[in-house]
Amino acid sequence: MIKATPKPLEEIINYVKDFNKILVAGCDGCVTVCEAGGMKEAKVLGSALRLYFTQAGKDHEVVETTVTRQCDKEYLAELKDMVENADAVVSIACGCGIQYLTEMYNDKIVFPGVDTHFMGINADRGIFEERCAGCGQCVLASTGGICPIARCSKRMLNGPCGGSEAGKCEISKDTPCGWHLIYERLEKLGQVDRFTQPVDPKNWRTSRDGGPRVIIREDLRKAEPQHGSAHS
Amino acid sequence: MEPKTPSRLEKIMAAGQLGVTSEVGPPRGADGAEIEHKGHLIKDYVDAVNVTDNQTSVVRLCSLASCIRLKQMGIDPVLQMTTRDRNRIAMQSDILGAASFGIHNMLCLTGDHQTFGDHPMSANVFDLDSVQLIQTVKMMRDEGKLLSGFEMKVRPQIFIGAAENPFAGPNVELRALRLGKKIAAGAEFIQTQCIYNIPKFKEWMKIAVDKGYAEKAYIMAGITPFKSLGMARYMKTKVPGMDVPDNLIDRLKGVPKEKQADEGIKMAIEMMQELKEVPGVRGFHIMAIEWEEKVPELVKGAGLYPRPQV
Ligand code: SF4
Ligand code: SF4
Numbered sequence: 001m002i003k004a005t006p007k008p009l010e011e012i013i014n015y016v017k018d019f020n021k022i023l024v025a026g027c028d029g030c031v032t033v034c035e036a037g038g039m040k041e042a043k044v045l046g047s048a049l050r051l052y053f054t055q056a057g058k059d060h061e062v063v064e065t066t067v068t069r070q071c072d073k074e075y076l077a078e079l080k081d082m083v084e085n086a087d088a089v090v091s092i093a094c095g096c097g098i099q100y101l102t103e104m105y106n107d108k109i110v111f112p113g114v115d116t117h118f119m120g121i122n123a124d125r126g127i128f129e130e131r132c133a134g135c136g137q138c139v140l141a142s143t144g145g146i147c148p149i150a151r152c153s154k155r156m157l158n159g160p161c162g163g164s165e166a167g168k169c170e171i172s173k174d175t176p177c178g179w180h181l182i183y184e185r186l187e188k189l190g191q192v193d194r195f196t197q198p199v200d201p202k203n204w205r206t207s208r209d210g211g212p213r214v215i216i217r218e219d220l221r222k223a224e225p226q227h228g229s230a231h232s
Numbered sequence: 233m234e235p236k237t238p239s240r241l242e243k244i245m246a247a248g249q250l251g252v253t254s255e256v257g258p259p260r261g262a263d264g265a266e267i268e269h270k271g272h273l274i275k276d277y278v279d280a281v282n283v284t285d286n287q288t289s290v291v292r293l294c295s296l297a298s299c300i301r302l303k304q305m306g307i308d309p310v311l312q313m314t315t316r317d318r319n320r321i322a323m324q325s326d327i328l329g330a331a332s333f334g335i336h337n338m339l340c341l342t343g344d345h346q347t348f349g350d351h352p353m354s355a356n357v358f359d360l361d362s363v364q365l366i367q368t369v370k371m372m373r374d375e376g377k378l379l380s381g382f383e384m385k386v387r388p389q390i391f392i393g394a395a396e397n398p399f400a401g402p403n404v405e406l407r408a409l410r411l412g413k414k415i416a417a418g419a420e421f422i423q424t425q426c427i428y429n430i431p432k433f434k435e436w437m438k439i440a441v442d443k444g445y446a447e448k449a450y451i452m453a454g455i456t457p458f459k460s461l462g463m464a465r466y467m468k469t470k471v472p473g474m475d476v477p478d479n480l481i482d483r484l485k486g487v488p489k490e491k492q493a494d495e496g497i498k499m500a501i502e503m504m505q506e507l508k509e510v511p512g513v514r515g516f517h518i519m520a521i522e523w524e525e526k527v528p529e530l531v532k533g534a535g536l537y538p539r540p541q542v
Contacts, residue, residue: 153347154342154356158364158410158417161362161400162425164402165400167402168401170473184402195410195413196409196412197416198367198417201360201379
């Protein structure tokens with residue numbers, strides 16, 4: 001899922017200090033899982049803002065809410081009255097949710113309340129690790145199920161580089177070398193001969209390098225609309 | 233092996249002689265004269281001179297311009313190119329530019345990650361990796377094509393080099409396989425990481441010989457003399473992928489500070505003497521970091537002077 005972290009309170013206060021009616025809009029999706037933008041975090045941020053406004057002696061009205069997903073119009077539509085009533089919105093959804101909310105309520109000022117980082121896993125409570133860089137052409141089948149794009153600091157397709165040492169990446173002793181992991185897995189699978197064949201240059205067009213990406217799934221467009229789909 | 237390019241280094245090694253290369257690190261400023269000065273120091277003692285490409289990710293005068301300067305002094309340069317900072321468009325363009333000045337050697341590298349350098353906040357490129365850069369140069373030279381498939385009227389003539397680090401992880405077998413991969417991609421000479429752990433290097437070399445890699449590419453042993461005990465310790469603990477055995481550190485510890493530099497040179501010469509006898513070693517790549525003036529002493533000490541004329 002998408003991993004985000006709350007922005008520093010001072011930064012958010014700086015955005016909203018000249019407004020009175022603030023809506024803090026969370027999301028029940030990924031940001032709830034990584035505890036950056038769910039109802040719990042919305043309440044924490046709301047209380048902090050109220051405390052700030054009270055101490056600063058400013059009139060204020062701070063409302064907290066969440067929707068099922070800020071990346072779907074149907075759910076964003078549920079926010080209509082609350083958004084209209086607010087002077088400014090702080091969205092604590094991921095970067096996608098923040099933008100889609102902005103797009104739907106285009107005359108409203110919307111601020112980001114989180115920093116969105118990557119697609120990753122929950123390694124442990126409070127530990128999130130990147131796993132996929134969304135390259136658009138998955139090569140996991142040939143790399144033992146470990147992603148060389150997201151997990152090698154140089155996104156090499158013919159690793160490991162000469163800086164790999166004792167299982168760690170040259171950038172830090174805290175970063176596992178993705179190619180070391182690939183080697184270990186391929187050795188386990190008896191596929192070490194993969195390391196003798198050069199892998200050709202990758203087509204990065206399917207990645208962010210090709211410009212903003214859109215997927216059009218004709219099969220889905222023809223199908224019956226489902227609840228939560230963007231095309232109902 | 234028959235030489236495929238006008239490279240002097242290639243001709244010397246193809247004739248069965250040990251090749252000798254060294255390197256010049258360009259300055260962190262626009263002082264072109266410094267490159268020429270360093271070139272003069274080593275000119276007559278080596279067959280070709282590598283020019284590093286923003287090594288350790290620190291911005292320096294560019295490798296290509298430095299190579300052109302050396303070329304104009306009559307030195308055969310080795311253009312080092314990392315894939316860290318340029319995409320395939322820029323790299324192919326630089327290769328053509330180099331070839332247009334008669335630069336006939338390249339060392340294809342992935343490069344250190346930019347976190348090591350003076351611009352850790354920069355974007356990293358890594359459109360290709362070193363193996364793919366080797367493939368690219370080979371395709372340009374042997375097929376006369378760019379990666380796009382475009383056919384060139386005039387092809388670059390480049391002796392294709394790569395680096396390999398026998399001491400990096402996960403183990404020596406994988407490092408030998410990766411050498412094989414680089415050769416399969418088109419590498420014709422290999423300059424190794426600085427060698428300090430000779431037993432481990434021999435292990436790697438033995439695999440390279442047994443698998444037939446050593447017949448398909450000229451393997452040049454990497455040598456970096458220690459200037460001081462401090463430098464040896466730094467190499468051991470701070471430089472990723474460097475393997476410095478304790479006995480070398482102890483040997484330096486055993487001599488007074490002012491004698492450590494001499495001892496470092498002595499150790500390097502002894503290592504070269506020993507490595508000359510290792511099957512598969514076809515030359516030396518001397519990386520005397522900010523110590524270029526010592527290259528003549530090392531080359532003479534190892535019995536590699538005068539250099540053959542071709
Ligand atoms: S190869 Fe591409 S799609 Fe597959 S995990 Fe890596 S970045 Fe994601
Ligand atoms: S050490 Fe491993 S993960 Fe780090 S850049 Fe090199 S190959 Fe990639």
